[in-house]
């Protein structure tokens with residue numbers, strides 16, 4: 001999970017309240033001390049930390065709290081609200097959201113220092129929008145770094161996104177203008193322009209940025225910065241904002257960097273909205289940022305809306321009702337199972353998805369296991385691909401388990417017979433428990449509502465996840481810490497594992513966007 005350590009420390013500090021017999025000023029101060037320590041360790045600026053502390057104290061006046069009020073819940077809510085305030089730039093991210101329109105082309109220009117992850121992020125941003133139905137394309141206006149052209153070209157080929165660049169033209173403004181013109185003529189609706197970086201903020205970089213901006217007249221300028229620099233992000237973000245009209249910020253390298261929290265709060269303090277976070281080197285390690293959802297996740301409450309958004313991204317809308325209905329009724333064919341596996345692969349790393357589920361702890365997935373589970377799913381898909389049409393559409397497990405069939409499938413897919421057996425076992429688990437899980441969550445109804453509110457309360461979510469966990473293929477279950485790991489998890493979800501934040505339950509049911 002993003003900022004896992006900070007999240008753990010905050011949750012621990014809040015949970016400590018539940019172990020005190022009475023919550024008085026002293027207990028509150030102790031809890032606040034731990035919260036402040038965690039934030040300072042994440043490199044959040046001292047002034048901001050002390051502001052947050054005072055803010056919580058103001059919101060929670062222990063002496064004046066009416067008797068009978070649940071003090072712990074009042075404190076939890078105050079912590080949540082103050083963290084949201086600290087990470088809120090004051091600018092509504094919706095204002096900078098790209099709007100799709102008939103015959104409309106949006107031009108987005110990326111700026112940032114060298115090595116900040118700008119080029120990687122351009123492709124992630126293009127890929128993200130491609131999955132949402134846009135027709136993105138990439139223009140390389142970075143003539144400063146020799147390898148930039150090839151890097152962006154390679155990335156765009158991998159993501160199957162059109163690319164424009166030049167080995168011979170040395171003026172970035174000219175390349176940018178030519179690329180934008182070409183793609184406008186081709187009817188692309190999102191043109192992303194990657195610009196040069198420099199090792200440090202210098203006049204030449206800012207001048208070049210202004211020239212490219214004048215040439216392409218961007219609808220949005222996105223500043224990309226490296227999250228590992230912590231609170232130093234404030235000066236950097238401000239310098240870019242003062243030199244070119246920065247509309248939004250993307251913070252990269254939020255995976256595994258202790259200082260990420262500092263970077264987030266520092267950028268918000270410059271009043272620039274953060275719209276995405278980079279959480280790894282791969283194309284799908286990219287998450288949209290929304291303050292409340294982020295804080296919910298930070299405090300172990302998951303991000304159900306984000307998870308639903310991901311599911312919606314990968315399962316075509318017209319296929320959703322049919323797929324959900326089939327699974328709910330327990331009529332899942334191997335063909336549907338293959339669609340599901342493919343969707344899981346597209347959704348990105350398992351650990352990222354897990355961290356969006358309330359109460360799930362990213363620690364449950366041992367490091368490096370994302371790759372193993374993806375590999376296993378790919379093998380299952382290979383086996384399914386060697387099935388006949390009749391087998392693909394069958395829901396008759398007995399027929400699929402015939403020995404001669406297992407051997408034929410193993411030969412046809414080049415996999416071991418044991419792997420075919422494992423796939424059939426996984427299929428059995430899925431059909432049984434996925435159906436129960438969807439019924440418990442009333443998903444067929446909720447799928448229809450997804451554009452609006454998500455009507456799943458935390459208890460339903462726990463039930464759903466309990467069933468879903470049982471539906472996991474045995475190998476995958478093992479990688480998640482086995483049955484013991486899951487039992488711990490479920491216990492945690494029922495008790496303080498949701499960060500002891502059960503009282504904030506209603507807040508999870510907000511709007512999607």
Ligand SMILES: Nc1nc2c(ncn2[C@@H]2O[C@H](COP(=O)(O)OP(=O)(O)OP(=O)(O)O)[C@@H](O)[C@H]2O)c(=O)[nH]1
Nearest residue numbers: 114115116117118119120197252253278279280281
């Ligand atoms: N761990 C991690 N690495 C990242 C992330 N984003 C980018 N990187 C890596 O950071 C390094 C620099 O990324 P680039 O995209 O080449 O940086 P750049 O800002 O375009 O550099 P210039 O083109 O020289 O300006 C590469 O090794 C990327 O793989 C991220 O979110 N997490």
